[in-house]
Amino acid sequence: MQPYPLPEAFLKKMHFLLKDEYEAFLASYSAPSCRALRLNPLKGDLNAMLSLCAAKFQLTPVPWAKEGFYYEENTHPGRHPYHDAGLYYIQEPSAMAPASLLSPCPGDYVLDLCAAPGGKSTQIAARLKGQGFLLSNEIHPARAKILSQNIERMGIANAAVTCEDSESLARHFPEFFDKIMVDAPCSGEGMFRRDENARGEWSLKAPALCQSRQQEILDQGAKMLKPGGQMVYSTCTFSPEENEESIALFLESHPDFFLLEGGLEDGFQDFSRGNPAWISEEKTGDEAGKAYRAWPHRIKGEGHFFALLKKEGAGEGKENIRDPKGNIGGKQRKTPWEKGKDPGKKKAFEEFLAETLEGFGKKEAPLPWEAMPGRYLLFGEQLYYVHQAFCPEGGMKILRPGLHLGTFKPNRFEPSHALALFLKPDQVKRADDFPGGSREIAGYLRGESLPAAGAEGKGWGLITVDGFSLGWAKQVGGMLKNHYPKGLRRLS
Numbered sequence: 001m002q003p004y005p006l007p008e009a010f011l012k013k014m015h016f017l018l019k020d021e022y023e024a025f026l027a028s029y030s031a032p033s034c035r036a037l038r039l040n041p042l043k044g045d046l047n048a049m050l051s052l053c054a055a056k057f058q059l060t061p062v063p064w065a066k067e068g069f070y071y072e073e074n075t076h077p078g079r080h081p082y083h084d085a086g087l088y089y090i091q092e093p094s095a096m097a098p099a100s101l102l103s104p105c106p107g108d109y110v111l112d113l114c115a116a117p118g119g120k121s122t123q124i125a126a127r128l129k130g131q132g133f134l135l136s137n138e139i140h141p142a143r144a145k146i147l148s149q150n151i152e153r154m155g156i157a158n159a160a161v162t163c164e165d166s167e168s169l170a171r172h173f174p175e176f177f178d179k180i181m182v183d184a185p186c187s188g189e190g191m192f193r194r195d196e197n198a199r200g201e202w203s204l205k206a207p208a209l210c211q212s213r214q215q216e217i218l219d220q221g222a223k224m225l226k227p228g229g230q231m232v233y234s235t236c237t238f239s240p241e242e243n244e245e246s247i248a249l250f251l252e253s254h255p256d257f258f259l260l261e262g263g264l265e266d267g268f269q270d271f272s273r274g275n276p277a278w279i280s281e282e283k284t285g286d287e288a289g290k291a292y293r294a295w296p297h298r299i300k301g302e303g304h305f306f307a308l309l310k311k312e313g314a315g316e317g318k319e320n321i322r323d324p325k326g327n328i329g330g331k332q333r334k335t336p337w338e339k340g341k342d343p344g345k346k347k348a349f350e351e352f353l354a355e356t357l358e359g360f361g362k363k364e365a366p367l368p369w370e371a372m373p374g375r376y377l378l379f380g381e382q383l384y385y386v387h388q389a390f391c392p393e394g395g396m397k398i399l400r401p402g403l404h405l406g407t408f409k410p411n412r413f414e415p416s417h418a419l420a421l422f423l424k425p426d427q428v429k430r431a432d433d434f435p436g437g438s439r440e441i442a443g444y445l446r447g448e449s450l451p452a453a454g455a456e457g458k459g460w461g462l463i464t465v466d467g468f469s470l471g472w473a474k475q476v477g478g479m480l481k482n483h484y485p486k487g488l489r490r491l492s
Contacts, residue, residue, distance in 0.1 A: 006192060009204050014238065021297065028297040033194040036093040036301075037077055038119075039067045040086055041126050042155050043468055044424060049087050052436075052466055053077070062300075065096035067126065070300065081441050084488070085470045086153045086421050091119040092194070094294045094301030098183060098234035099123040101292075101308050106131035108178040109389060113166060113221055116143035118150035120181050120234075125156045130372060133389040134159040135177075137169055148399045152418040155469075158372050160390045161400040166220035172396060173224045180221050180231040184214045184246075190236035190303025193296060207239035211246055218250045222257065227313025230260070234306040238293075243305040247291055250309075260308040261290050342378060345408050349383065352406075352413040356460045358429050368427050369403050377401055381408045417485050420462055420472045430461030432473065432480060441465050444473075447489040450480040 062068030188198035291307035386402035473480035
């Protein structure tokens, strides 16, 4: 007996597709959906995070994502301060497989074309390790805002967030990216167990309508992929029209692409091929590669489809790639900030750096974000540090061009929450640390000021939870004035 009704036409289709496995598939809908989180190595030592989280949330490994772990439902990691600090991203376990299949490497230029809410983007950024460039795009403004917030929470510097349609984006980035993630809009059949809205919105017409949109997105993605580059196509649906047929149609109209087998790392290899009881492998067209289907009665996760595509040709070196303005090697005109037209702002920024950052002014200690090749961008009163690959001019709808450093106020510079979440405690002169379950951390997340430890003083410092950055406070005398963003504060 199902705990909720499934569309009758959907059940008939699944019976036709699965045949002998249909009853096992149907039985999986009586089981609770699996819950998982993915630890964030950008925040610090992964083993330290695992040590803090393993017992607290009863973690067990997700086989196809090396930072992924199942957690027990009653442990509620989303409510813990570690979540606010960006130590992990809560993500459906099957949804971790496509980024593992794409296998981004440090130094790659990567596009996540349909990126909200940010699970795959933040997983890609973790694999880039702060090297290379990630463009996370989402066409819907409200969802793009959530995406931008998640990029910030996870402490990612080398990513920009845009709100564009795929055709417009392709005009800015012709043959630009090494790797592209296309987690395409779909009929959502694979999410029926956990999403009542997906069940209510489904119809027999939905797969065909989605296929048309998927082809358009894939076509534009192909234009943005460098020769020799790779693209993952992913959906969370069971419909062959949106999966194997979509891939077959794309390959037919793009003879310079072919399908690859997955299994680029041990964890994913076990998932896709090492245990055939977990997943089925489907040949697509006449190609030798495979497309993969995840079934909820075979794995601890929801329904998914994913395939790895490669564009023929040899990729050029980074020094020869074109930036969005058509320049070679990322050379761009200098911004007003770099031309020195804002000496007052520059002085205020340098005063903040000298007061706050450890080792500022020493040649052997560059600013933490300057490990990424980039430039400063002054947009109104907002200061960003932007990867050299990204040129935020030309009419693009941009929510986040790079790492938001802070805001200029009269005669002073106020650091951003994004900067707090990017920095490590040993990179600042003052960091006040409190345990995750402490009254102080609970009060800080509600917006309360805290008593300062030690001598009276003044200036910016980090509030940290068990050694991980959570946000800013400004010491005034014997108190730490709370600068946790009002929109993120808890009510209780």
